[in-house]
Amino acid sequence: AQSVTQLGSHVSVSEGALVLLRCNYSSSVPPYLFWYVQYPNQGLQLLLKYTTGATLVKGINGFEAEFKKSETSFHLTKPSAHMSDAAEYFCAVTAMNSGYITLTFGKGTMLLVSP
C-alpha cells in the first residue's frame, strides 16, 4: 500500500526566507509524486509532479522538489517566501486501488508567512 507522511502540520517562515516542506512516502511500486496547494475555501491546485526522468522538478510560483529514492522523500522548497505563499500544501503519491489508479494524500502542512 502507498502512504505519505508530511512532517509538521504547520511551518512558519519570514518573508524572504527559505521554504522547506517535508514529505516522505511509502510505495511498493515506483512512485509518482505530487505537490498541491490549497488556498482558504478553495480546491487544490497542482504545484508540480514527479513521474520519471529528472529528479529535480520545477513547478509554478518558484517552487521545486527533489525526488530522493534512497531517502523515500520528495521535499518541497522555495528560495524566498512571499506573503502570497501562505496556504496549505499537500503531498500525494499515486496509489493502486483494486487495479484502479488514485491518489493518496498526506495530512497537509499549513505554511504561515510573516512580514
Place this chain on the structure above:
Amino acid sequence: DGGITQSPKYLFRKEGQNVTLSCEQNLNHDAMYWYRQDPGQGLRLIYYSQIVNDFQKGDIAEGYSVSREKKESFPLTVTSAQKNPTAFYLCASSTGQVAGNTIYFGEGSWLTVV
C-alpha cells in the same frame, strides 16, 4: 473555460436527511473522484469512477452513494447513514488510468449538519 464545477458551495442539512452534491466537468475526462477533507486529516477518498456506469468504493465509502450516468457528471449523495457528514467535499477528475496523470480539483462544497 474548461473546468470542474461543484454546487452548491455551502449546504446545510438536518440530521436524518439525504443531500446530493453536484459535480460537473467539461474537460472530457474519463475518471472522476470524490474526496472528503477534514481539518488535520488531509484528503480521504470516498468514491471514484473510471468510466460511465462504473464506480468503486474508496477508503471511506460508508454512508455515501454515487452515480455515473454521464461522462461529465458524478453526483455524490450523503445519506443519513453517514454519522459525521460535516466536512469539505472535493470533486476531481483526470484523463484516466495512467499513473502520473494529473488529477484536477473543483472548488469544493461545504456541508454542515444542523
